[in-house]
Amino acid sequence: MQTDLLLIMKNINVYLVDDHSLFREGLSFLLSKLNFIDNIYEASSGEDFIEGLKQFQGSASLVKIDVVLIDIRMQGISGIEATKIALSMDQNIKIIALSMYSEESYYISMIDAGAVGFLLKNSNFNQVKKAIIDVCDGKNYFAEEVLQSIVKSISRREDINVHNYDISERESQILSYICSGLSNSSIADELSISKRTVDKHRENLLMKSNTKNTAQLVVFAIKNGYYKV
Numbered sequence: 001m002q003t004d005l006l007l008i009m010k011n012i013n014v015y016l017v018d019d020h021s022l023f024r025e026g027l028s029f030l031l032s033k034l035n036f037i038d039n040i041y042e043a044s045s046g047e048d049f050i051e052g053l054k055q056f057q058g059s060a061s062l063v064k065i066d067v068v069l070i071d072i073r074m075q076g077i078s079g080i081e082a083t084k085i086a087l088s089m090d091q092n093i094k095i096i097a098l099s100m101y102s103e104e105s106y107y108i109s110m111i112d113a114g115a116v117g118f119l120l121k122n123s124n125f126n127q128v129k130k131a132i133i134d135v136c137d138g139k140n141y142f143a144e145e146v147l148q149s150i151v152k153s154i155s156r157r158e159d160i161n162v163h164n165y166d167i168s169e170r171e172s173q174i175l176s177y178i179c180s181g182l183s184n185s186s187i188a189d190e191l192s193i194s195k196r197t198v199d200k201h202r203e204n205l206l207m208k209s210n211t212k213n214t215a216q217l218v219v220f221a222i223k224n225g226y227y228k229v
Contacts, residue, residue, distance in 0.1 A: 011038035012066040012136060017049040017082065018098065019074045023121065027069070030125050036133075039063065046070075046077030050085050057089060067094045067132055069119070072106045080106065083113040094135040104149040111215045117141035139183050140214040154223050165208045165224070172226055174201045179218050179227040 014037055018024040021044065028040050043049035049070070056063045068086060072079040083095050096117035097110045107118065117131045120143050131141040142150070167175070177187045184202060188195040206212070209220040221227040 011036060012132070013039045013041070013063060014132070015041045015043065015049065015052070015065050015068045015070075017043045017046065017068060017070040017074075017079070019044050019071065027128070030128070034129065041065070046074055046079065046082035049082055050077065053086055053089060065090070065093055067096065067135060069096045069098055069128075072097050072099045072110055080109050080113045083110065083115055087114040096131050096135060096141065099146070104146075104153060107146060107150050108153065108219060111219055114213060116213060116215045118146040119143050120145055134181060137183050138214075139181050140178075140218060141181065142215075142218070150219065151222055154219070167205070167208060167226070171201050171205055171208075174198060175205055175217070175221050175226050178202065178205075178214060179221050 014031060016024050016028055016031075018027075024042055024044070028042060031037050031040055041052060043052055049068075053065065056065055068083075070079045070082060074082075077085075079097060083097075086093055086095065094117065095113075095115040096119055097107075097115045098119055098121055099106065099110075100121055110118070117135045117140060119128060119131055119141075123143055127143065131143075134141040173191070174187055177190060182190065184198040185195050188198045191198075205217060209217055211217045211220050218227070
């Protein structure tokens with residue numbers, strides 16, 4: 001399935017935002033070896049990233065940024081704030097957060113800002129590649145350690161109340177598949193139903209859970225017992 005996606009995937013433009021030049025340049029070098037990556041842009045701060053993004057927003061620009069890999073904690077504008085600003089400029093950009101183990105307190109804030117992928121900075125490059133492919137395919141991507149941290153963070157909260165969200169058995173089933181990282185097309189194949197039907201169920205789930213994207217939906221599912229890691 002992933003090989004098929006690579007065959008039809010358009011070349012994508014990636015923006016790397018990190019204040020550690022050695023990490024950024026190393027990742028840029030590795031990404032440049034992938035045949036589905038077109039252009040790679042770099043910024044050493046949230047401010048530089050937003051200014052760079054503005055240059056691609058003009059009508060004369062033919063460049064469209066597809067994926068952003070951004071450090072959560074940076075001097076000045078944080079990855080969280082930069083994500084909010086970037087998505088206000090172009091809601092179709094896929095944001096993948098780069099983090100350290102010690103930054104789990106920022107994960108949910110980053111999800112609320114609109115990130116759809118999470119990678120630890122010590123991830124191997126195959127994980128980076130998979131994260132980019134998955135988010136371009138409309139999925140979310142959570143490094144396993146990040147997902148476990150989110151679960152622990154939610155379980156420690158004392159103000160979580162499980163409500164009746166009137167989620168049907170079929171919707172609950174689809175929600176579980178979404179949390180597992182399957183795309184709507186893959187879910188349709190698994191359940192032998194049309195992709196259009198899955199699309200409609202996903203829309204209903206977002207509405208019932210009052211969430212804006214897949215990553216927020218995953219947190220909702222964990223928080224309310226619809227999905228257990």
